[in-house]
Amino acid sequence: xxxxxxxxRVVVIGSGFGGLFATKALRRSDxxxxxxxxxxxxxxxxxxYQVATGILSEGEIAPSTRLILxxxxxxxxxxxxxTEVDLEARTVVxxxxxxxxxxxxxxxxxxxxxxxxYFGNDHFAEFAPGMKTxxxxxxxxxRIMNAFDAAELTTDPVERARLLTFVVVGxxxxxxxxxxxxxxxxxxxxxxxxxxxxxxxARVILLxxxxxxxxxxxxxxxxxxxxxxxxxxxxxxxxAAVTDVDADGLSVRDSDxxxxxxxxxxxxxxxxxxxSPLAAQLAAKxxxxxxxxxxxxxxxxxxLPGHPEVFVIGDMMARDKLPGVAQVxxxxxxxxxxxxxxxxxxxxxxxxxxERTPFHYRDKGSMATVTRFSAVAQVGPVKITGFLAWLMWLxxxxxxxxxxxxxxxxxxxxxxxxxxxxxxxxxxxxxQMHARTxxxxxxxxxxxxxxxxxxxxxxxxxxxx
Amino acid sequence: xxxxxxxxRVVVIGSGFGGLFATKALRRSDxxxxxxxxxxxxxxxxxxYQVATGILSEGEIAPSTRLILxxxxxxxxxxxxxTEVDLEARTVVxxxxxxxxxxxxxxxxxxxxxxxxYFGNDHFAEFAPGMKTxxxxxxxxxRIMNAFDAAELTTDPVERARLLTFVVVGxxxxxxxxxxxxxxxxxxxxxxxxxxxxxxxARVILLxxxxxxxxxxxxxxxxxxxxxxxxxxxxxxxxAAVTDVDADGLSVRDSDxxxxxxxxxxxxxxxxxxxSPLAAQLAAKxxxxxxxxxxxxxxxxxxLPGHPEVFVIGDMMARDKLPGVAQVxxxxxxxxxxxxxxxxxxxxxxxxxxERTPFHYRDKGSMATVTRFSAVAQVGPVKITGFLAWLMWLxxxxxxxxxxxxxxxxxxxxxxxxxxxxxxxxxxxxxQMHARTxxxxxxxxxxxxxxxxxxxxxxxxxxxx
Numbered sequence: 049x050x051x052x053x054x055x056x057r058v059v060v061i062g063s064g065f066g067g068l069f070a071t072k073a074l075r076r077s078d079x080x081x082x083x084x085x086x087x088x089x090x091x092x093x094x095x096x097y098q099v100a101t102g103i104l105s106e107g108e109i110a111p112s113t114r115l116i117l118x119x120x121x122x123x124x125x126x127x128x129x130x131t132e133v134d135l136e137a138r139t140v141v142x143x144x145x146x147x148x149x150x151x152x153x154x155x156x157x158x159x160x161x162x163x164x165x166y167f168g169n170d171h172f173a174e175f176a177p178g179m180k181t182x183x184x185x186x187x188x189x190x191r192i193m194n195a196f197d198a199a200e201l202t203t204d205p206v207e208r209a210r211l212l213t214f215v216v217v218g219x220x221x222x223x224x225x226x227x228x229x230x231x232x233x234x235x236x237x238x239x240x241x242x243x244x245x246x247x248x249x250a251r252v253i254l255l256x257x258x259x260x261x262x263x264x265x266x267x268x269x270x271x272x273x274x275x276x277x278x279x280x281x282x283x284x285x286x287x288a289a290v291t292d293v294d295a296d297g298l299s300v301r302d303s304d305x306x307x308x309x310x311x312x313x314x315x316x317x318x319x320x321x322x323x324s325p326l327a328a329q330l331a332a333k334x335x336x337x338x339x340x341x342x343x344x345x346x347x348x349x350x351x352l353p354g355h356p357e358v359f360v361i362g363d364m365m366a367r368d369k370l371p372g373v374a375q376v377x378x379x380x381x382x383x384x385x386x387x388x389x390x391x392x393x394x395x396x397x398x399x400x401x402x403e404r405t406p407f408h409y410r411d412k413g414s415m416a417t418v419t420r421f422s423a424v425a426q427v428g429p430v431k432i433t434g435f436l437a438w439l440m441w442l443x444x445x446x447x448x449x450x451x452x453x454x455x456x457x458x459x460x461x462x463x464x465x466x467x468x469x470x471x472x473x474x475x476x477x478x479x480q481m482h483a484r485t486x487x488x489x490x491x492x493x494x495x496x497x498x499x500x501x502x503x504x505x506x507x508x509x510x511x512x513x
Numbered sequence: 514x515x516x517x518x519x520x521x522r523v524v525v526i527g528s529g530f531g532g533l534f535a536t537k538a539l540r541r542s543d544x545x546x547x548x549x550x551x552x553x554x555x556x557x558x559x560x561x562y563q564v565a566t567g568i569l570s571e572g573e574i575a576p577s578t579r580l581i582l583x584x585x586x587x588x589x590x591x592x593x594x595x596t597e598v599d600l601e602a603r604t605v606v607x608x609x610x611x612x613x614x615x616x617x618x619x620x621x622x623x624x625x626x627x628x629x630x631y632f633g634n635d636h637f638a639e640f641a642p643g644m645k646t647x648x649x650x651x652x653x654x655x656r657i658m659n660a661f662d663a664a665e666l667t668t669d670p671v672e673r674a675r676l677l678t679f680v681v682v683g684x685x686x687x688x689x690x691x692x693x694x695x696x697x698x699x700x701x702x703x704x705x706x707x708x709x710x711x712x713x714x715a716r717v718i719l720l721x722x723x724x725x726x727x728x729x730x731x732x733x734x735x736x737x738x739x740x741x742x743x744x745x746x747x748x749x750x751x752x753a754a755v756t757d758v759d760a761d762g763l764s765v766r767d768s769d770x771x772x773x774x775x776x777x778x779x780x781x782x783x784x785x786x787x788x789s790p791l792a793a794q795l796a797a798k799x800x801x802x803x804x805x806x807x808x809x810x811x812x813x814x815x816x817l818p819g820h821p822e823v824f825v826i827g828d829m830m831a832r833d834k835l836p837g838v839a840q841v842x843x844x845x846x847x848x849x850x851x852x853x854x855x856x857x858x859x860x861x862x863x864x865x866x867x868e869r870t871p872f873h874y875r876d877k878g879s880m881a882t883v884t885r886f887s888a889v890a891q892v893g894p895v896k897i898t899g900f901l902a903w904l905m906w907l908x909x910x911x912x913x914x915x916x917x918x919x920x921x922x923x924x925x926x927x928x929x930x931x932x933x934x935x936x937x938x939x940x941x942x943x944x945q946m947h948a949r950t951x952x953x954x955x956x957x958x959x960x961x962x963x964x965x966x967x968x969x970x971x972x973x974x975x976x977x978x
Contacts, residue, residue: 088662089940105570107938114706115935124708127662144666183942197553197592201609241579243589454937457922470580472919473572475554478648 059153063113066159066362066377073385081123099185101229102474160324162363172293176315190480195314212250213312218319219256221416227254228419231280236469257289269424272433276418323364339366348406359384420466524618531624531827531842538850546588564650566694567939627828630787637758641780655945660779677715678777683784684721686881692719693884696745722754734889737898741883788829804831813871824849885931
């Protein structure tokens with residue numbers, strides 16, 4: 049409610065769909081926006097599986113946030129991990145390689161997203177990486193290609209079978225897409241490229257403890273996806289709960305209680321998500337509740353209880369059982385921007401903060417690709433499958449890929465992969481080959497974290513000018 | 514000279530220009546070709562600088578070797594580091610993650626290339642990575658982008674200046690291209706994307722102990738390149754020898770003997786090359802000599818003395834002062850393939866091994882891009898500069914990029930970057946941000962190597978069938 053000459057300061061935490069669309073929606077508002085984010089890129093998470101399976105390059109799904117916002121003069125990017133939000137002082141504390149930055153805000157939009165959840169079994173992560181970051185996708189690309197390469201070299205049939213068995217845990221959209229693409233990679237792209245193995249012999253197993261594929265979709269769509277997957281050679285095993293994961297495979301408990309073992313070198317985890325730890329911190333500080341996935345239960349205007357200046361949007365917030373999809377984050381970001389703009393206008397004319405109409409999510413439908421030319425889509429009561437759904441998937445994803453250039457090269461890469469067989473982004477670095485596999489990556493990130501934390505932090509304000 | 518029913522076995526070490534073109538030239542010969550290579554991709558090394566500076570993705574310059582050779586039924590790829598060539602037993606021993614593979618040969622083409630040389634100062638590598646592998650290029654992409662990001666965050670003017678000073682050591686083609694592209698990145702692509710710094714303030718220094726830029730080119734071309742570089746803001750410092758490199762900068766001795774210090778966070782080393790250690794091993798075993806760069810002095814037919822069945826080609830061999838460029842490797846690979854094909858034909862008709870006409874390098878000219886629209890080229894006595902040279906560079910590089918698809922996307926990316934300002938491959942992963950910087954990457958590779966060496970190797974023959 050203060051009327052100062054300095055512009056209203058909005059801080060946005062996160063550069064995913066929620067953070068980016070909130071920032072862009074504030075383009076014409078009389079505010080200063082600072083995005084505080086861990087990465088310098090905006091990640092198009094729903095296409096990570098295409099980076100993992102060699103269709104797209106990192107750059108195509110992760111353009112530079114600064115380049116996207118280059119012409120938005122009221123927006124700045126501060127790189128850093130947010131360690132603390134001080135709701136009283138109204139500051140965001142972030143750390144970037146030992147340097148602490150404190151960014152003050154008048155309004156805050158928290159959109160830090162969610163990470164992979166192993167339901168309390170975090171040691172699974174080493175053997176079955178998730179699908180949440182670019183690092184994950186490149187790690188998995190390395191593991192998938194390494195498995196084929198190692199299978200080509202071995203003369204032990206047991207080891208070869210283990211190397212050629214790919215297990216995807218979790219039959220949600222990401223799991224379905226990964227399983228479908230690993231199958232197409234082995235059946236189409238790599239077919240005929242090896243000399244001692246036939247890549248088409250690879251087994252691709254999609255596991256889920258649930259009784260159906262694509263649980264958020266209508267039963268008939270899940271059934272359609274299951275049939276399509278089986279047609280391209282994916283073995284779908286439902287009502288199968290993973291009880292353990294190690295370097296050489298996993299233990300599974302079927303619904304009748306029998307335990308069995310699947311030998312597999314390359315595992316992918318897409319079974320669960322848990323909100324950024326910031327959610328729990330904000331909840332504890334504001335007295336809000338968190339749900340089982342660690343998400344904050346927000347007010348009708350997506351704010352923290354007692355903090356109308358703090359919005360929590362996207363995968364971090366729980367409200368009306370909204371799903372963790374891009375559209376919820378995008379619409380939440382735009383809603384928060386509209387509320388902030390209205391507040392700022394009111395303050396400029398010394399009128400009280402206007403009433404907010406509650407956030408209303410407009411369901412534009414959900415979709416998942418299964419294989420090339422085949423998808424499932426659900427728009428309200430309407431269910432669409434097959435090629436038509438795939439065309440819709442294509443159109444919708446292109447609209448939300450940021451940047452005209454990336455859109456064009458993506459279309460180009462898709463044409464090449466889906467009409468032809470080739471994939472041009474199967475490249476694996478030495479690091480992906482040697483170090484990142486299994487323990488390497490985690491050790492590295494752990495070391496980096498330790499090193500970062502050891503650095504004597506220097507406090508200073510962002511945009512001190 | 515033996516006449517057996519089994520096809521003549523050719524082993525090719527390395528999947529660079531030499532190895533790939535040798536293999537392709539053996540397409541119609543009655544031989545079995547096995548490429549033994551450390552990476553699963555063919556690397557277009559002359560364009561690494563474009564990966565490092567965000568123009569191209571890894572996949573565009575490093576397509577899968579197996580996919581390239583998919584339709585060449587007589588070619589196979591064995592992934593592994595070659596540790597030994599047994600000239601008596603005629604076998605190549607390679608290691609891939611603890612597994613030893615022994616591949617027998619009748620003819621051998623050694624094309625393992627060259628690495629960066631620090632002239633005995635290998636500890637420089639940690640602070641000034643070279644430009645020889647994809648890992649190098651991605652490491653440098655991370656360091657360049659991290660430097661700008663860190664400069665945006667700091668409030669210390671001394672630190673900011675150090676972060677915004679980029680030093681490229683070595684004014685050969687790679688150094689000139691890197692310096693030119695870092696300058697364009699800071700002046701064009703990133704201009705206007707930061708809020709507390711102006712990326713155009715970045716200093717880009719190109720250092721060389723030699724008295725001229727592009728030493729292998731005619732003086733006038735080097736002079737032209739120097740002027741062009743200075744025009745885009747590169748500071749060219751010649752007759753300046755680097756005496757030490759550390760995390761925060763480097764020590765330089767000028768030609769008059771004065772020592773000075775340049776504060777710089779991000780350094781690139783492109784000052785020297787040294788042949789793969791396999792060169793020394795082969796020389797020791799065959800009694801051949803090696804030159805100062807560790808290259809084998811080969812016979813007129815590019816073979817080891819006393820071993821007409823072992824060809825050494827490309828950056829690993831020394832003969833007639835040929836330069837270490839792609840064309841020498843390509844022509845050497847094709848020459849070796851022709852000799853092998855002639856030998857095999859002779860053996861099939863029980864005639865003696867035919868006389869070999871000595872290898873003759875056809876100089877198709879050398880070229881280097883300086884900045885966009887500007888290059889220098891030298892074809893025999895003809896010197897070309899500016900836009901025309903740049904068009905030639907464009908055409909020649911497109912011809913040698915493998916794969917129609919990569920050629921198209923590359924043209925597309927170039928159009929975008931050179932006519933516009935944007936770059937779509939500036940993406941940096943968490944690993945590039947945190948761990949790889951400085952020590953991280955080396956530690957990781959060291960660990961991987963140790964782990965690999967510790968694994969109890971299992972001997973087995975490749976293509977045992």
